[in-house]
Amino acid sequence: MIEERLNKVLKIMENSSVPQMIVSDPAAIYYLTGKWILSGERMLALYISLKGDNKLFINELFPVKEDLGVKKIWFNDTQSPVEILAKYVIKDKPMGIDKNWPAHFLIKLMELNGGSKFVNGSEILDRVRMCKDEVEKDLMRIASALNDKAVDKMIKLIPKKYPEKKMGKLLGDIWEDMGAQGHSFDPIIGYGANAADPHHEIDESTVKEGDSVVIDIGCKMNSYCSDMTRTVFYKTVSDHSREVYNIVKEANKRGIEKVKAGVRFCDIDAAARDYITEKGYGKYFTHRLGHSIGIEVHDFGDVSASNTDKVQIGQIFSIEPGIYIPGDVGVRIEDLVIVTQDGCEVLNHYTKDLIIVK
Incomplete structure (x- = not known):
């Protein structure tokens, strides 16, 4: 991860009372990691939190060999990526979601109680990128x-x-x-x-x-x-x-x-x-x-x-x-x-x- 940029995002998250966030926009992921990953309809999610347990959830079809400074959690087409993601989130804390996460992923995470509430986290990253x-x-x-x-x-x-x-x-x-x-x-x-x-x-x-x-x-x-x-x-x-x-x-x-x-x-x-x-x-x-x-x-x-x-x-x-x-x-x-x-x-x-x- 590009630490200076990540730290700016985390500071605004803290000030906005958003302890955790899912970033799915490839441009935003590139901004934070320096890596373009175009996953099409398959789930791609960078989970970041104030606790520092950041993780990148990525399909095995998109091998990323570089060390991006974040732990990679792999899944394949026979698995439910949102169920895997839900195991790592803080379920009793608010969850920020960036603007481009498809509704079927978001709704599934909500059904799995993947946060105490869900908020629009788009401007957090957008304003740092400005x-x-x-x-x-x-x-x-x-x-x-x-x-x-x-x-x-x-x-x-x-x-x-x-x-x-x-x-x-x-x-x-x-x-x-x-x-x-x-x-x-x-x-x-x-x-x-x-x-x-x-x-x-x-x-x-x-x-x-x-x-x-x-x-x-x-x-x-x-x-x-x-x-x-x-x-x-x-x-x-x-x-x-x-x-x-x-x-x-x-x-x-x-x-x-x-x-x-x-x-x-x-x-x-x-x-x-x-x-x-x-x-x-x-x-x-x-x-x-x-x-x-x-x-x-x-x-x-x-x-x-x-x-x-x-x-x-x-x-x-x-x-x-x-x-x-x-x-x-x-x-x-x-x-x-x-x-x-x-x-x-x-x-x-x-x-x-x-x-x-x-």
């Missing part, structure tokens, strides 16, 4: 540097007028050539009217003169995710589209400048959103300003009007304002930031100057 340690920050820098290079390659492909789907396939090749583990999410490549759909699914559309081109991509590298968006224009840009672009660029700048430990997430959202609204385009900014990111492209937490939590040093999240005018133009500019002592470090360095691709 603040990245130095190792994680370096891994995020590496993944983001690859993203900068990939965006440059994608922009240079636009004059070839490949359909969006072909561009998506070529991006997969780019990640492979770079040694990445593939996409961190389904890429968004939108030409023209498609650029005005914030979550456009790539299709067979091709680029036309005057189109805005939204490129929202990310890779997974060393199990950490990158995510960034740049918007460029093909051959020409109208005065109206240029105005929209510059407003989004300024909103991105204002959002980033607002980031500082102790500031509320909702106030960061407002710094960008209020500017777009002031310029008359508020109704066309239709999503939150950003999301947390790390092992998963959408980690727990976001930058939105409803999030009154205060920013903490070490958190990593996106700043991605956009304006989407149906049938006209779409622009989004996105960077990832790490919260530092004095503000933030921007992880993406690809230019945000307006580019007209010839």
Whole structure:
């Protein structure tokens, strides 16, 4: 187990009066052990407790030879894994359950009186994972540097007028050539009217003169995710589209400048959103300003009007304002930031100057 991370989780468990917890999410198990185990429908459970008798319950189909610093309890397909797990829990104490444990396992443990009560332990791990340690920050820098290079390659492909789907396939090749583990999410490549759909699914559309081109991509590298968006224009840009672009660029700048430990997430959202609204385009900014990111492209937490939590040093999240005018133009500019002592470090360095691709 990665002791520093485990100890942070145990401290919050103690403060929350949760003496024991079952962690089943593969990403959370990776965070605590450094090992990815994808068990499909079979039970995978990391049991952690304040008493220190931590155990990993795992099917024999998934041999883990490494010493993960936790005792492994093996079972096979002919056994009931929950009955085995129930032998080790503290039955007269509350049990925390993380968010992704299938109901049929949970209900079985409840029937076996596997705790005095069952509580949602999701936020315990989620909130620890929100603040990245130095190792994680370096891994995020590496993944983001690859993203900068990939965006440059994608922009240079636009004059070839490949359909969006072909561009998506070529991006997969780019990640492979770079040694990445593939996409961190389904890429968004939108030409023209498609650029005005914030979550456009790539299709067979091709680029036309005057189109805005939204490129929202990310890779997974060393199990950490990158995510960034740049918007460029093909051959020409109208005065109206240029105005929209510059407003989004300024909103991105204002959002980033607002980031500082102790500031509320909702106030960061407002710094960008209020500017777009002031310029008359508020109704066309239709999503939150950003999301947390790390092992998963959408980690727990976001930058939105409803999030009154205060920013903490070490958190990593996106700043991605956009304006989407149906049938006209779409622009989004996105960077990832790490919260530092004095503000933030921007992880993406690809230019945000307006580019007209010839």
